[in-house]
Amino acid sequence: xxxxxxxxxxxxxxxxxxxxxxxxxxxxxxxxxxxxxxxxxxxxxxxxxxxxxxxxxxxxxxxxxxxxxxxxxxxxxxxxxxxxxxxxxxxxxxxxxxxxxxxxxxxxxxxxxxxxxxxxxxxxxxxxxxxxxxxxxxxxxxxxxxxxxxxxxxxxxxxxxxxxxxxxxxxxxxxxxxxxxxxxxxxxxxxxxxxxxxxxxxxxxxxxxxxxxxxxxxxxxxxxxxxxxxxxxxxxxxxxxxxxxxxxxxxxxxxxxxxxxxxxxxxxxxxxxxxxxxxxxxxxxxxxxxxxxxxxxxxxxxxxxxxxxxxxxxxxxxxxxxxxxxxxxxxxxxxxxxxxxxxxx
Ligand code: WQD
Numbered sequence: 001x002x003x004x005x006x007x008x009x010x011x012x013x014x015x016x017x018x019x020x021x022x023x024x025x026x027x028x029x030x031x032x033x034x035x036x037x038x039x040x041x042x043x044x045x046x047x048x049x050x051x052x053x054x055x056x057x058x059x060x061x062x063x064x065x066x067x068x069x070x071x072x073x074x075x076x077x078x079x080x081x082x083x084x085x086x087x088x089x090x091x092x093x094x095x096x097x098x099x100x101x102x103x104x105x106x107x108x109x110x111x112x113x114x115x116x117x118x119x120x121x122x123x124x125x126x127x128x129x130x131x132x133x134x135x136x137x138x139x140x141x142x143x144x145x146x147x148x149x150x151x152x153x154x155x156x157x158x159x160x161x162x163x164x165x166x167x168x169x170x171x172x173x174x175x176x177x178x179x180x181x182x183x184x185x186x187x188x189x190x191x192x193x194x195x196x197x198x199x200x201x202x203x204x205x206x207x208x209x210x211x212x213x214x215x216x217x218x219x220x221x222x223x224x225x226x227x228x229x230x231x232x233x234x235x236x237x238x239x240x241x242x243x244x245x246x247x248x249x250x251x252x253x254x255x256x257x258x259x260x261x262x263x264x265x266x267x268x269x270x271x272x273x274x275x276x277x278x279x280x281x282x283x284x285x286x287x288x289x290x291x292x293x294x295x296x297x298x299x300x301x302x303x304x305x306x307x308x309x310x311x312x313x314x315x316x317x318x319x320x321x322x323x324x325x326x327x328x329x330x331x332x333x334x335x336x337x338x339x340x341x342x343x344x345x
Contacts, residue, residue, distance in 0.1 A: 001025065001026065001027045002026055002027065002076040002077065002251065003026075003027045003028075003029060003073070003074060003075050003076050004021055004026045004027065004028050004029070004075070004076060004077050004078070004079065004247065005029050005030075005031065005073075005075045005077070005078045005079070006018050006021070006028055006029070006030050006031075006053075006078075006079045006081065007030075007031045007032070007060060007078065007079070007080045007081055007082035007104070007108065008031075008032055008037075008080070008081030008082030008083065008123070009028070009030030009031065009032055009053070009055075009081065010030060010032040010034070010037035010038070010039075010041040010042060011032070011036060011037050011081055011082075012180070012189075012190070012191045012192070012193070012236065013081060013123065013177070013180055013236060013239060013240065014030075014032075014079075014081040014082075014123075015037075015041050015044075015045060015184075015189045016184060016189055016236050016237060016239070016240035017079060017081075017240045017243045017244075018030060018045055018053055019045060019048055019049055019184065019189070019240070020237075020240045020241060020243070020244050021079075021243070021244060021247075022045075022049045022051045022053065023049060024244045026244075026247075028051075028053040028054075029053060029054040029055070029056070029073060029075070030042070030053050030054070030055045030056070031055075031056050031057075031058045031060065031069065031082065032055070032057065032058075032082065033057060033058060033059040033060070033082070034057065035059075035084070036084075036085075036193055036194060041189065042055055044186075044188035044189055045189070047186070047188055048184065048186050048188055048189070054073075056069055059104075060082055060103070060104030060105075060107050060108060061099065061100065061103045061104055061107065063107050066107045066108070066111055067111065067114075069111075070111040070114070070115045070117075071115070074115075075115070075117050076117070076119065076251070077117070077118075077119035077120070077121070077247055077250065077251065078108060078112065078117060078119070078120050078121070079121040079123070079243055079247065080105065080108055080120065080121065080122055080123060081123045082104055083100065083101040083104065083105075083123065083153065084096065084097050084100050084101060084150065085150060086150065086193075086198050087127075087148045087150045087151070087198060087297065088148075088198055089150075089198075090148045090149040090150035090151075090153075091148055091149060091296075091297070094149040097149045097150055097153055098149065098152075098153060101150075101153035101154075101157065102153060102156060102157070102160070105122075105157050105160060105161075106160070108120075109160070109161070109164050112168075112170060113164075113168050113170075117170075118170055118171055118250075119170075119171050119172070119247065119250040119251060120161065120165075120170060120171070120172040120173075121172065121173050121174075121175060121243060121246050121247060121250070122157060122158065122161055122172060122173070122174040122175065123175060123177070124154050124157065124158060124174040124175060124176045124177070124261075125151065125154045125176060125177055126176050126177065126178045126179075126232070126263070126265070126302050126304065127146050127147075127148070127150070127151035127154060128143050128146055128151065128154050128155045128158065128176060129141055129143055129144060129176075129302065130143065130144025130145055130146055130147065130151075130299065131144060131299040131300060131301070131302075132144065132302065135269065135301060135302075135303055136265075136267065136269075136303050136304055136305035137263060137265075137302060137303065137304055137305060138263070138305045138307075138308070139176075139261045139262065139263055139308055143155060147297040147299075148297050157174075158174050158259075158261070161174065161259055162258075162259045165258035165259045166258050166259075169258070170258065171250045171253075171255055171258060171259075172250075172258065172259045172260075173246045173249070173250060173255070173259070173260050173261075173262065174259060174260070174261045174262070175239075175242060175243065175246060175262055175264055176261060176262065176263050176264065177234070177239055177264050177265075178231065178232035178233070178234050178263070178264065178265035178266070178302065178303065178304050179199070179200070179201075179231045179232060179233045179234065179265075180233075180234060180235070180236045180239050181201045181233045181234070181235060181236065181324045181325075181328055182201075182235040182236050182237065182319065182323070182324030182325075182327045182328050183236065183327040183328055183330065183331035184236075184237065184327070184331075185237070185327065187327065187330045187331045187333075187334045188334070189331075190236075190327070190328065190331030190332070190335075191236075191328070191331070192331075192335060196212075200231075200272065200275060201233075201275075201279075201328050202328075202332075203215055204275070204276065204279050204287055204328075205328050205329055205331070205332035206332065207287055207288065207289075208279070208283070208285050208287060208329060208332065209332050209333065209336050213288070214287075214288040214289055214290055215276070215287055215288070215289040215290075216289070216290055216291075216292045217272050217273070217276075217289050217290070217291045217292065218272075218292060218293065218294055218295035218298060219291075219292075219293060219294035219295070219298065220291045221294070222294075222300045222301075223300065224271055224300065224301065225271065226271050226273045226274070227271075228271040228272035228273050229271065229272055229298060229299070229300055229301065230269040230270065230271050230300065230301040230302070230303060231269065231270065231301075231302055231303070232265035232266055232267070232268065232269055232270075232302060232303035232304050233266060233270055233275060233321060233324065234264060234265050234266040234304075234317055235266075235317060235318075235319035235323070235324045236324075237319060238264075238266075238315075238316075238317040238318055238319050239264050241315065241318075242262070242264050242309060242313060242315045245313040245314060245315050246262065246313055249312065249313055254312070260312075262306075262308055262309040262312070262313060262315075263304040263305065263306050263308065263309060264304070264306065264309060264315075265303060265304025265306055265317075266303075266304070266306075266317045266321070267303065267304055267305065267306055267317070268303060268321075269301060269302075269303035270321070276289060278321050278322065278325050279325045279328075279329070281322075281325075282322045282323075282325035282326045282329070283325065283326060283329045285329075
């Protein structure tokens with residue numbers, strides 16, 4: 001049984017990936033520092049799969065703890081999610097982002113070198129493309145300067161991994177996610193960040209549940225069909241599946257380059273207003289919203305061409321936007337229910 005380390009395995013995408021890895025027969029170990037997650041996620045993973053993953057609470061900046069972990073655990077492959085991800089916060093606290101996202105990555109890569117681990121999957125982002133000149137975006141689309149320190153840590157991460165894999169003869173894949181949405185079909189895992197959500201879908205679900213008064217739509221003066229910005233919303237379960245395929249691709253040595261990049265998107269661009277409407281239609285609800293100015297650093301349009309992932313990883317998105325909208329809402333409702341539950345003693 002191959003042993004896979006998932007860093008940040010209690011986060012939104014990481015937790016979904018842990019479940020599909022376990023279902024595919026991998027022995028999963030999680031490292032997480034609870035900076036944007038909770039122990040409850042570990043229990044929920046167990047409720048879904050019936051398998052308790054090994055878990056280590058480690059901040060990856062702690063080199064000594066990281067080294068102790070790798071010394072004691074033989075790992076066949078690493079999927080690296082652990083990172084801060086709030087775009088706006090990264091503009092306010094750039095050094096925290098560079099230190100956390102890059103130092104964590106460097107410590108993991110150093111351990112790969114020291115403990116002879118060959119395979120690495122990096123959690124990257126469509127933000128590395130900036131405002132691309134052509135749609136849909138392919139992996140060869142030239143990268144523009146990322147706007148936020150968050151986006152820059154992803155672009156720099158890819159550069160670091162590229163140099164590292166060449167020098168040390170390691171194999172890596174960088175998965176560039178577009179906008180992940182939806183939740184696990186059990187509604188036990190989903191997008192639950194602490195504080196006010198930055199991303200559109202959690203903001204919509206929190207508005208629907210009454211936690212937020214209304215949604216603010218950032219900008220209606222873009223050159224798009226209804227004036228609001230276009231993104232590629234892709235179901236988190238589909239994204240999770242791609243990690244298993246990417247891992248098998250590396251383990252079976254199918255890669256030609258030391259580092260390969262794949263876009264993970266639905267291939268369809270949706271405006272903010274279309275997403276609101278899709279959510280309302282799927283769940284028979286009304287979302288109160290107002291229009292305000294553009295959000296700083298936002299781009300007008302991004303959607304993926306995922307044909308490279310289809311051809312090489314045999315991956316394609318399976319979940320409709322309607323289903324993602326429904327599961328996102330079911331997850332939010334379940335969260336609310338649980339908040340009011342009095343624990344049994
Ligand atoms: C989507 C659209 C907003 C909130 C970023 C990162 C990316 C990925 C996901 C991190 C935009 C609009 C949003 C709101 C709104 N990484 N919006 N009102 O900016 O495409 O991508 O997050 O986890 O790497 O760059 O995602 O969900 O923030 O925004 O109108 O309250 O919704 O302006 O057009 P984004 P998002």
